[in-house]
Amino acid sequence: MSGGTVIVGASLAGLRVAEALRAGGYTGRLRLVGEEHHLPYDRPPLSKQVLTGEWHAARTALTTSAKLTEAGIETVLGARAVAVDDEAVTLADGGRLDYDRLVVATGAAARTWPGAAPEGRVHRLRTLADGVRLRAALEAGGPLVVVGGGFIGLEVAAAGRASGLDVTVVEAASTPLEPVLGPAIGACFTRLHRAHGVRVLTGVPITAIEESAGAVAVRLADGTELSAAHVVVGIGAEPNNAWLSGLGLDDAAGVPCDARGRAGDRVWALGDVAAWEQPGHRDAVRHEHWTSAVDQAAVVAAALLGREPARPMAPPYFWSTQYEVNFQLVGRPDLATSVEVLEAGEDGADRGTVFALADPAGRRVAVAAFHNPRRFLRLRRELQEESAAAVTPS
Structure with missing residues (x-):
């Protein structure tokens, strides 16, 4: 039997490629390989509605076994890819999956604190199992310390406050999000969380996180020691591509691809x-966004x-919901060196502000808005038109 197309990574991106291939008339063998035992599920709700x-966790499911079977999509779940060569993917149990064409959609792994016990009181949030375990921790109560003021950390902080916990970020x-969006926008998030009772500590590195019976101690460089029932570490993620070293695609910055997702001959x-x-900017970037995964899936399937x-x-x-505020972002903030307020919030508050x-x-390389969907939608369309013009040959 022909190896057909093997998609390694049974999450949103991998699933959407498989579905688009079948919808586009592909009749070859199609296998979807996932490290987790779950069918593909949606990740954004893990730090929002699930927390x-x-x-309920089951609501995050993106498909069913019946739908996959009907589409002729084989699933190989609970199978971790550990190596690959020009002919096959090797799994952790020693099995090999031959392929004619390989699609890599293995995502990224959340960084954690060195030495943290896998099932202890120091959490990360990336998988469905992580979300379920953290939800149980929030329900158990006790002070919560969030390490890292990125989007995941701030969404966890908001969920913690919704559960009535004493929360420190x-x-x-x-400022939170300063490395991503700059200090002005980061300051808006600081005010938002402080207004909801979160203690936000900035400008001080952590020197140690030590777990003991029933508690976790978080020590800061200025001598401060925080005591928590649970700690959530949200300090970014790294691409899951070490297993691709056999093809030379294990770059720490992510699998290098052309503008249509091609990483090599048949990959x-x-x-x-x-x-x-990114043709419009002459660089290459990993976009860890839900919409990027969906858009890229359509491009890869077409290719x-x-x-x-x-x-x-x-x-x-990208979007993030924290408390009653919906934050939206479009574009490439990593290219920005300046931030301008296009529209001030109502009554001098941050809500309604557009940057x-x-x-x-x-x-203009990006636009961001705090709960101003109408203005944001117009600006998003403008940025999309400008981006399309930048990559269209004259």
Whole structure:
């Protein structure tokens, strides 16, 4: 039997490629390989609705066994890819999956604190199991310390407050999200969380996290010691591509791909693990966004089918809901060197504020908004048109 197409990574990106291939008329063998035992599920709710208890974990499911069987998509679950060569993927149990074409969608792994016990009181949040375990921890009560003021950390902090916990966020930078969005936008998040009773400590690195019976001690460089029932570490993620060393695709920055996801002869990659070329900016970037995974899946499926994509890639888009505020971001904030307020919030408050982020040449590269969906939608369309024009040959 032909190896057909093997998709390693049974999450959103991998599933959408498989579905698009079948919808596009692909009739070959199609296998979806996942390290977890769960069928593909949606990750954004893990730090939002699942943590707050609004959703049961089962609601995150993206498909069913019946739908996959009907589409002729074979699943190989609970199977971790550990190596690959030009002919096959090797699994942790020693099994090998031959392939004619390989799609890599293995995502990224959340960094954790060195020495943290896997099932202890120091948590990370990346998988469904992580989300279920952390939800149980929030329900158990007790002070919560969040290490890292990125989006995951701040969403966990908001969920902790919704559960009535005493919450402290510790961020080494001068404001949360400063490395991503700059101090002005980061300051808005600081005010938002402090207004809801979160203690936000910034500009002080952590020197140690030590777990003991029933508690965790978090020690800061200035001598402060925080005591918590649980600690959540949200200090970023790293691409899951070490297993691709046999193909030379284990770059620490992610699997290097062209603008259509091609990583090599018969190999494509997408989602959090992949660094795609950005024609409009002449660089390659990993976009850890839900919408990027969906958009890239359509492009990769078209490439595998020998067709042109139905539409060009849109600028990366991201959203975060914290308390009653919905924050939206589109574009490339990593290219920005300046931030301008396009529209001030109502009554001098942050809610309703819209920001434009520009590069050194003054070109708008991103737009962000605090709960201002109408204005944001117009600006998002403008940025999409500008991005499309930048990559269209004159």
